Amino acid sequence: MQDKTRDLIKLYRWGDKMKTFLAFLMALFIALTFMGEKTEAKFISETKIMMDTTVSITVDGSYQDIQKAFSAIEKINFLMNDYIPSTEISVLNRKGTNKLSCDTRQVILKAIHFSKITRGAFDITVGPLVRLWQRMGREKRLPTSNELNRALSLVGYKNIKISGDTVKLLKKGMMLDLGGIAKGYAVDKAIEVLRERGVKNALVNAGGDMYCLGEGPSGKWRVGIQHPRNLRKIVGIISVANRGVATSGDYYRYHVINGKRFGHIINPATGWTVQDIPMSVTIIAPNATTADALATGVFVLGPVKGLELINSLPKVEGVIISKGMKIVTSSGWGKYEIKRFY
Structure with missing residues (x-):
């Protein structure tokens, strides 16, 4: 077991800090998953860099199944990545209106739903604030009141208008950022493809946003919960089947300005990043889309x-x-948690 874990860590060790961190999580996850007695099922895995993260697909199936699942994820990336100029979301952000595919409309509709149930804590119109904080990170300074207020004036999910297949942003300069929901949706689409191909047991993990289909080699899939301040440790282990799991945290993407850490998750009401309370949120839900969006929304709510x-x-x-x-947990968390280290 120890040799297998070391080999996995070596296999996924890139020079870049981001990739090294994600690689460790992936190696640890796989090591946890394959603990215990072996079953007769034969699992195969493949990992790629997609959607600005590490995507790993493990199936009790064929490599053709895996490639079809990757293709489903890539399709979502080329529809919704706002850093690719030709995507539907990028065009919408530039022009203020665009005719969108069914997938992109569905994600926006789902995002609006989560905005409502979180009372605005989850809001895909935070694009101007995201870009502002990215610039602050490069310039190593905090935003001025005018900069913050200008960006805040463009935030508000109620200013998204959907009419048929056309979506319009009602304020000039508004920008959608689907970073808090698109990966979860892409995972769900990959699982949909695998199910259509008859795959009964699989795990699709997009940088911590995952869906655990059926069972793994040792029964239910085992997932390690990352320690938010010691990235070589885990807080506990959960055991899940046919559920989405997603974590939002301040320990990976952040800016250091004037010696202080500012995370990447932004409160749409204040324009400021969420600091320390909380440090991480992990959600288990019926699908990865729900888990992804709620992990962000709950993080902002506190x-x-x-x-x-x-x-x-x-x-x-x-x-x-x-x-x-x-650490606080929901009323039914205990039925998934099999070990706690803190």
Whole structure:
């Protein structure tokens, strides 16, 4: 077991810090998944860099199944990645209106739904704020009040108008950022393809946004919950089947300005990044899209309101980790957790 883990870590070790970190998570995840007695099922895996992250697909099937699943993810990337100028979302952001595919419209409609149930804590119109904080990271300074207020004036999911296959942004300068939901949706589309091809057991993991279909080699899929301040440790292990799992945290993407860490998750109401409370949120939900969006929304809501929201939703569970390793869990989290280290 130890040799296998070391080999996996070596296999996925890139020079870039981001890739090294994601590689470790992937290696740890696979190591946890393959713990225990072996079954008769023969699993195969493949990993690619897609959607600005590491995407790994493990199936009790064929390499053709895996390639079809990757193709489904790539399709979503080329529809919704706002850093590729030709995508539907990029055109919408530039022109303020665009005719969109069914997939892109569906993601926007789902995003609006999650904006409503989180009371605006999840909002895909944060694009201007995301770009502002990216610039602040490069310039190593905090935004001025005027810069922040200007970006905030362009945020608000109620200013998205959908008419048939056409979506319009009602304020000039608005920008959609699907970073908090598109990966989860892409994972679900990959799982959809695998199911159509008759695959019963699979795991699709897009940088921590994942869906666990059926069972793994040792029964239910085992997922390690990342320690938010020690990236070589995990907080606990959960066991899941036929569920989406997603984590949002401040420990990977952040800017250091004036010696202080500013995470990448932004509060749409204030324009400021969320700091330390919480440090990470992991959600278990019926699908990866829901888990992805709620992980971000709950992160912005914080431990108290976030936990209230999780407990109010059917078939949704979560764990919230805050500064000082203060851990709170939803009422049904215990039925998934099989080990806690903190």
